[in-house]
Amino acid sequence: xxxxxxxxxxxxxxxxxxxxxxxxxxxxxxxxxxxxxxxxxxxxxxxxxxxxxxxxxxxxxxxxxxxxxxxxxxxxxxxxxxxxxxxxxxxxxxxxxxxxxxxxxxxxxxxxxxxx
Amino acid sequence: xxxxxxxxxxxxxxxxxxxxxxxxxxxxxxxxxxxxxxxxxxxxxxxxxxxxxxxxxxxxxxxxxxxxxxxxxxxxxxxxxxxxxxxxxxxxxxxxxxxxxxxxxxxxxxxxxxxxxxxxxxxxxxxxxxxxxxxxxxxxxxxxxxxxxxxxxxxxxxxxxxxxxxxxxxxxxxxxxxxxxxxxxxxxxxxxxxxxxxxxxxxxxxxxxxxxxxxxxxxxxxxxxxxxxxxxxxxxxxxxxxxxxxxxxxxxxxxxxxxxxxxxxxxxxxxxxxxxxxxxxxxxxxxxxxxxxxxxxxxxxxxxxxxxxxxxxxxxxxxxxxxxxxxxxxxxxxxxxxxxxxxxxxxxxxxxxxxxxxxxxxxxxxxxxxxxxxxxxxxxxxxxxxxxxxxxxxxxxxxxxxxxxxxxxxxxxxxxxxxxxxxxxxxxxxxxxxxxxxxxxxxxxxxxxxxxxxxxxxxxxxxxxxxxxxxxxxxxxxxxxxxxxxxxxxxxx
Numbered sequence: 001x002x003x004x005x006x007x008x009x010x011x012x013x014x015x016x017x018x019x020x021x022x023x024x025x026x027x028x029x030x031x032x033x034x035x036x037x038x039x040x041x042x043x044x045x046x047x048x049x050x051x052x053x054x055x056x057x058x059x060x061x062x063x064x065x066x067x068x069x070x071x072x073x074x075x076x077x078x079x080x081x082x083x084x085x086x087x088x089x090x091x092x093x094x095x096x097x098x099x100x101x102x103x104x105x106x107x108x109x110x111x112x113x114x115x116x
Numbered sequence: 117x118x119x120x121x122x123x124x125x126x127x128x129x130x131x132x133x134x135x136x137x138x139x140x141x142x143x144x145x146x147x148x149x150x151x152x153x154x155x156x157x158x159x160x161x162x163x164x165x166x167x168x169x170x171x172x173x174x175x176x177x178x179x180x181x182x183x184x185x186x187x188x189x190x191x192x193x194x195x196x197x198x199x200x201x202x203x204x205x206x207x208x209x210x211x212x213x214x215x216x217x218x219x220x221x222x223x224x225x226x227x228x229x230x231x232x233x234x235x236x237x238x239x240x241x242x243x244x245x246x247x248x249x250x251x252x253x254x255x256x257x258x259x260x261x262x263x264x265x266x267x268x269x270x271x272x273x274x275x276x277x278x279x280x281x282x283x284x285x286x287x288x289x290x291x292x293x294x295x296x297x298x299x300x301x302x303x304x305x306x307x308x309x310x311x312x313x314x315x316x317x318x319x320x321x322x323x324x325x326x327x328x329x330x331x332x333x334x335x336x337x338x339x340x341x342x343x344x345x346x347x348x349x350x351x352x353x354x355x356x357x358x359x360x361x362x363x364x365x366x367x368x369x370x371x372x373x374x375x376x377x378x379x380x381x382x383x384x385x386x387x388x389x390x391x392x393x394x395x396x397x398x399x400x401x402x403x404x405x406x407x408x409x410x411x412x413x414x415x416x417x418x419x420x421x422x423x424x425x426x427x428x429x430x431x432x433x434x435x436x437x438x439x440x441x442x443x444x445x446x447x448x449x450x451x452x453x454x455x456x457x458x459x460x461x462x463x464x465x466x467x468x469x470x471x472x473x474x475x476x477x478x479x480x481x482x483x484x485x486x487x488x489x490x491x492x493x494x495x496x497x498x499x500x501x502x503x504x505x506x507x508x509x510x511x512x513x514x515x516x517x518x519x520x521x522x523x524x525x526x527x528x529x530x531x532x533x534x535x536x537x538x539x540x541x542x543x544x545x546x547x548x549x550x551x552x553x554x555x556x557x558x559x560x561x562x563x564x565x566x567x568x569x570x571x572x573x574x575x576x577x578x579x580x581x582x583x584x585x586x587x588x589x590x591x592x593x594x595x596x597x598x599x600x601x602x603x604x605x606x607x608x609x
Contacts, residue, residue, distance in 0.1 A: 111277075113274050
């Protein structure tokens with residue numbers, strides 16, 4: 001396996017681990033952790049897309065020439081995605097606090113006020 | 117000078133961040149401020165609409181003056197200008213409704229999130245960059261999560277939680293799709309992607325498109341990912357429910373259609389269309405059957421709304437110009453009708469303290485105008501002639517016949533039949549029972565009358581609107597024109 005393959009493998013594994021946690025766990029907080037793991041996996045995948053072997057960071061300097069830097073666009077995308085992920089996680093946790101206050105449980109099997 | 121169209125994005129964004137300052141000055145001014153901003157937005161959108169339709173050319177705005185694909189561009193074509201107007205108009209009407217419907221603090225947060233929701237949906241239909249689309253989608257989603265939880269009771273928190281989890285999965289799927297497309301084409305600009313579409317490996321394109329569709333399907337309420345929708349519709353504040361149904365869904369559906377049709381030259385494209393038809397069909401069937409057995413009217417209309425969304429997706433999946441035209445027409449009609457229905461039902465729920473079927477008993481005596489509005493909306497959704505949805509359903513039917521998809525015809529007719537069952541049950545409950553007389557709000561009465569007038573006008577003279585719809589449909593279908601209109605810079609590799 002080449003070195004880039006390791007990154008892709010790792011990224012897809014993280015996405016699947018996150019998805020598994022979301023689909024099977026009953027505790028709300030574990031589901032949210034799964035969501036975060038999934039986001040991390042996606043970010044790693046994006047970074048790997050822009051990876052160039054033996055290249056340096058895309059910062060203007062004496063060493064960095066157009067031919068030996070990694071692709072900067074995925075890094076900008078990941079930066080944005082991380083910020084969005086933080087916002088979603090913060091909101092999700094505060095809603096989870098609200099849910100806990102109303103239902104006195106974090107078990108999704110017991111949070112069933114809305115039916116029909 | 118057409119650069120003022122960027123105000124469609126800039127105005128709600130700037131205004132949203134002025135709300136905390138305004139709160140320090142006067143708390144009473146927040147709701148009128150929200151109404152004023154949405155009114156200004158409506159005026160700007162109307163000017164943009166007039167400009168685009170009189171010149172026939174889309175307005176391209178390049179952020180920072182950098183030419184795409186280096187810079188990010190906005191593409192305000194026929195579809196985007198038509199829908200920006202509908203978004204702004206519905207927002208304005210719902211801002212007026214909010215003055216009455218929102219009685220719990222913090223109203224400043226409500227106004228801020230309301231503006232951000234409007235901004236996100238406008239951005240989704242106006243952007244010309246796939247990652248920018250993701251950012252606007254997340255702005256819409258995060259403000260929608262927060263607004264769903266706004267009432268802070270048990271149901272609102274639960275609904276918001278479901279929405280956040282599904283939305284999180286959806287946004288991850290979308291980003292993986294973006295990563296696949298960027299990895300194979302090295303560009304994020306939609307026009308550039310369309311231009312290079314033949315270079316992408318067909319299998320990769322198929323997987324990427326499927327992931328993008330699944331990502332957008334959360335907001336777009338397509339079947340496997342729409343479990344949040346009825347709960348959120350039921351638990352969210354009444355004006356917000358209207359916004360969800362009228363344009364948040366439509367913005368995502370448009371994004372799906374835009375991305376799918378820009379990549380129409382890949383070999384595996386037909387599979388993607390089939391995927392859209394399958395998802396749409398399942399959405400219609402499950403939505404209509406669930407609507408049948410609801411005890412809460414707001415939830416019932418939510419399911420009906422989901423079913424209509426399925427019909428729109430099926431129209432996009434036909435892969436013909438006629439199918440897109442019909443879908444766009446259905447989107448516009450559905451936005452108007454559902455705005456009226458959710459407004460009227462929300463008003464009743466507000467006055468009588470709930471939206472259960474018993475509350476609607478004898479509504480024709482108690483609130484005659486509201487009951488009449490619900491009746492017109494219901495009759496229109498069923499697809500009775502002289503009302504607007506009839507025309508979009510018939511166009512969809514004809515488009516399906518021409519495309520040779522006979523089962524879609526059966527689907528539309530069957531859906532209309534099921535709709536008739538549960539809507540006529542509602543009409544029966546409203547008009548054939550006695551109850552005491554009641555009062556009605558005049559401002560809301562005027563808004564409802566206005567919407568009823570639009571529904572009947574389109575129902576009697578569909579041709580005047582049909583002309584605009586066809587232009588908007590061509591905007592989505594004609595990808596050669598889309599590529600030509602964006603002044604792409606040649607990037608040397």
